[in-house]
Amino acid sequence: MREELLRLIETNSRIDIKELSKMLNKSEVDILNELAELQKENVICGYFTLIDWEKVNVEKVTALIEVRVTPQRGQGFDRIAERIYNYPEVKSAYLISGGYDILVILEEKSLKEIASFVSDKLSTIESVLSTATHFILKKYKDMGTILEKVHGDDREVIS
Amino acid sequence: MNYKLSDKVVNIKPSGIRKFFDLVAEKKGVISLGVGEPDFDTPWHIRDEGIYAFERGRTFYTSNSGLKELRIEICNYLNRKYKLQYDPLSEVLVTVGGSEAIDLAFRALINDGEEIIIPEPCYVSYKPCAILANAKPVIIDLKAENDFRLTAKELKNAISDKTKLLVLTFPNNPTGAIMERKDLEEIAKVVIENDIYVVSDEIYAELTYSGKHTSIAEIDGMKERTILINGFSKAYAMTGWRLGYACGPKEIIQQMIKVHQFAIMCAPTISQYAAVEALKNGDSDIEMMKEAYNQRRKFLLNSFKEMDIPCFEPYGAFYVFPCIKKYGMTSEEFAMKFLEEENVAVVPGTAFGDSGEGFLRISYAYSIDNLKVAMEKLKSFVGKLK
Numbered sequence: 001m002r003e004e005l006l007r008l009i010e011t012n013s014r015i016d017i018k019e020l021s022k023m024l025n026k027s028e029v030d031i032l033n034e035l036a037e038l039q040k041e042n043v044i045c046g047y048f049t050l051i052d053w054e055k056v057n058v059e060k061v062t063a064l065i066e067v068r069v070t071p072q073r074g075q076g077f078d079r080i081a082e083r084i085y086n087y088p089e090v091k092s093a094y095l096i097s098g099g100y101d102i103l104v105i106l107e108e109k110s111l112k113e114i115a116s117f118v119s120d121k122l123s124t125i126e127s128v129l130s131t132a133t134h135f136i137l138k139k140y141k142d143m144g145t146i147l148e149k150v151h152g153d154d155r156e157v158i159s
Numbered sequence: 160m161n162y163k164l165s166d167k168v169v170n171i172k173p174s175g176i177r178k179f180f181d182l183v184a185e186k187k188g189v190i191s192l193g194v195g196e197p198d199f200d201t202p203w204h205i206r207d208e209g210i211y212a213f214e215r216g217r218t219f220y221t222s223n224s225g226l227k228e229l230r231i232e233i234c235n236y237l238n239r240k241y242k243l244q245y246d247p248l249s250e251v252l253v254t255v256g257g258s259e260a261i262d263l264a265f266r267a268l269i270n271d272g273e274e275i276i277i278p279e280p281c282y283v284s285y286k287p288c289a290i291l292a293n294a295k296p297v298i299i300d301l302k303a304e305n306d307f308r309l310t311a312k313e314l315k316n317a318i319s320d321k322t323k324l325l326v327l328t329f330p331n332n333p334t335g336a337i338m339e340r341k342d343l344e345e346i347a348k349v350v351i352e353n354d355i356y357v358v359s360d361e362i363y364a365e366l367t368y369s370g371k372h373t374s375i376a377e378i379d380g381m382k383e384r385t386i387l388i389n390g391f392s393k394a395y396a397m398t399g400w401r402l403g404y405a406c407g408p409k410e411i412i413q414q415m416i417k418v419h420q421f422a423i424m425c426a427p428t429i430s431q432y433a434a435v436e437a438l439k440n441g442d443s444d445i446e447m448m449k450e451a452y453n454q455r456r457k458f459l460l461n462s463f464k465e466m467d468i469p470c471f472e473p474y475g476a477f478y479v480f481p482c483i484k485k486y487g488m489t490s491e492e493f494a495m496k497f498l499e500e501e502n503v504a505v506v507p508g509t510a511f512g513d514s515g516e517g518f519l520r521i522s523y524a525y526s527i528d529n530l531k532v533a534m535e536k537l538k539s540f541v542g543k544l545k
């Protein structure tokens with residue numbers, strides 16, 4: 001049931017234990033134990049809420065920053081990545097194949113804050129060779145979810 | 160003006176589901192568990208292929224029997240799934256939904272007065288189609304104690320010297336019942352002994368939750384006397400595309416093509432292009448939808464268990480068929496009262512034949528959130544009945 005359970009909570013972390021127990025035909029205790037185990041193993045790394053801040057008029061600026069770096073002897077990219085992802089303002093950091101090395105996703109209240117992070121913090125790390133910053137203008141889909149309300153149940157009654 | 164209409168058509172009763180839903184339509188805020196079509200959208204890559212077909216101007220008729228490429232893919236699919244081998248050039252006909260294929264099969268096989276055996280409860284179209292084909296429908300009332308499977312004995316008792324064919328509708332709408340290989344082997348013996356045909360509507364084949372669906376055409380000696388009907392509506396969530404198919408002996412298919420040719424011409428071309436994509440690359444979509452249906456199925460069965468409402472375990476389609484006899488109401492009374500008091504619509508079992516009395520059809524082609532609310536309402540409703 002492990003993978004099926006994970007697939008279920010991947011798209012709905014709020015689904016309750018009782019419901020899960022009925023859907024998977026397992027006792028509530030079994031489900032709770034399995035979830036605890038998955039958290040202990042760090043398979044489940046957290047539970048989050050997908051929020052469209054724009055709808056409540058909260059300004060957020062998201063930037064994707066391509067970073068080219070010089071890997072360090074003995075530690076490859078991991079050491080330098082760690083130096084980057086430890087900044088709390090970094091939302092995601094990925095090692096990337098292709099034209100650059102690390103993709104950093106940053107979320108801030110303003111453009112200015114992003115600019116200052118890039119110029120003061122990111123660019124000054126010695127192994128960082130260059131950065132290219134892309135601002136997100138509009139979010140259509142995030143975490144597999146289309147943010148605009150898609151259509152409801154349009155099925156018509158037939159016989 | 161006094162319209163002089165066909166008695167045959169006038170005498171056909173309107174569908175029982177229709178009657179109930181006309182009532183539902185008058186009410187506001189109803190939670191419906193009545194719809195018999197997937198709640199998923201057609202997977203995007205299939206829709207995209209339809210759009211591409213439009214862009215490329217694929218807007219002409221196809222050959223009467225359907226796009227050759229699609230017929231080849233249908234044959235590949237049946238071979239891959241059931242080891243069934245059909246000739247795409249002569250043994251396959253692409254139709255406007257499985258429904259058209261049913262009508263064609265009856266019309267191609269029946270002479271006036273011959274009998275079609277229809278096990279009920281079943282989907283509402285077989286009986287009217289039989290009557291329109293000038294056949295006499297002979298109903299077998301399937302039993303809850305057999306999990307609504309057809310038994311060889313029931314079939315034997317229904318056969319007369321006028322019997323022409325048996326309609327098999329498994330996985331079944333409305334009961335969710337399936338027929339396993341061993342069940343089908345028993346039926347096949349009787350069919351072959353009595354030299355009759357089988358029209359097997361396997362539209363829900365992909366939605367089988369215990370092992371793999373078996374087609375009766377797979378059983379020895381059955382392929383030559385079976386019209387296998389399937390389609391894209393349920394497996395790929397493509398109801399509105401109106402696309403199904405029939406496979407069988409070329410002698411029968413060729414006669415069906417004649418009726419199809421003069422009544423319909425050909426199935427929608429755009430849909431046929433999209434269906435090629437569905438068959439080539441749609442297996443993972445089916446798996447995803449099937450897993451969700453299966454979770455909802457288990458959710459409902461466990462909910463009934465909690466409420467102490469008896470329900471046999473249905474292993475197919477997307478319906479459960481709980482028994483409400485212990486509440487001392489007919490199916491229709493129960494469904495009406497449930498609608499009035501809790502604003503939840505379920506379909507009375509009697510809409511699918513007299514043997515559906517005492518049962519309700521509950522569709523789980525709904526999100527789990529919807530089902531959860533509906534089950535809470537059912538719990539409160541039956542709580543008051545005790």
